[in-house]
Amino acid sequence: MYIDPYHPFYPSRKLDLTGDARYHSRTRKPVKYYILDFGLSRKYEASSLPALEAPIFGGDKSVPEFQVSLEPCDPFPTDVYYLGNLIRRSLTEGWAFAHPVFGLDFIKPLIADMVQDDPSKRPTMEQVAERFDESCAGLSSWTLRSRVARKYDPAIAIPFVFLAHWGRRIMSISRRRPAIPSLSDAV
Structure with missing residues (x-):
């Protein structure tokens, strides 16, 4: 997304702090995100499923099945919980370091x-992907091009952010860029 290397402490500035770092929007240059497990992964043969594993404690300690007992459980619904809780805490509800949007x-x-207390009631990751695609398909182009904003955006910045967003929006529409870019175009 960034044309210029950015500074690690000031991502809006160039690496050498001589000016603003230039970048492209995620719509113009799609990004493919990967959620990593930082070495906590396990590999399973399809013939050995469903797998039962003792709890593997990572960063998120709020998994409901780990609160009740430390008995082996199916790790796949736990992964669904982890992803749902990450999105919930960092985007939809917010927490100490991230305000909701x-x-x-x-x-x-x-x-x-995805974050139901009963692991058997959580959708599979395939169902999550399918439902997400269905949810996005049901949204209008107007909604998909709407600005996603943090609830704490300072009032002084709102007019500038608003104008910049509308400028990008008009450019995307005039250049006939789709509201949801294709993942085949991802960087």
Whole structure:
């Protein structure tokens, strides 16, 4: 996304701090995100499923099945919980380091299903992907191009952010860029 290398402490500035770092929007230059497990992964043969594993404690200690007992459990619903809780805490509800954002109400029912206390009631990761695609397909181009904003954006910045967003929006529409870029174009 960045044309110029950016400074690690000031991502909006160039690496040498001589000016603003230039970048492209995620719509113009799609990005493919990967959620990593930082060495906590396990590999399973398809013939040995469903797998039962003792709890593997990573960064998120809020997994409901780990609160009740430390008995072996199926790790796949736990992964669904981890992803749902990450999205819930960093985007839809917020927490100490990330305020919630406007514009993601369409995903809240899916997230609620992903973080259910009963692991057997959580959707599989395939169902999550399918439901997310269905949710996005049901949104209008107008909604998909709407700005997603943190709830704490300072009032002084709102006019500038608003104008910049509308400028990008008009350019995307005039250049006939799709509201959801293709993952085949991802960097």
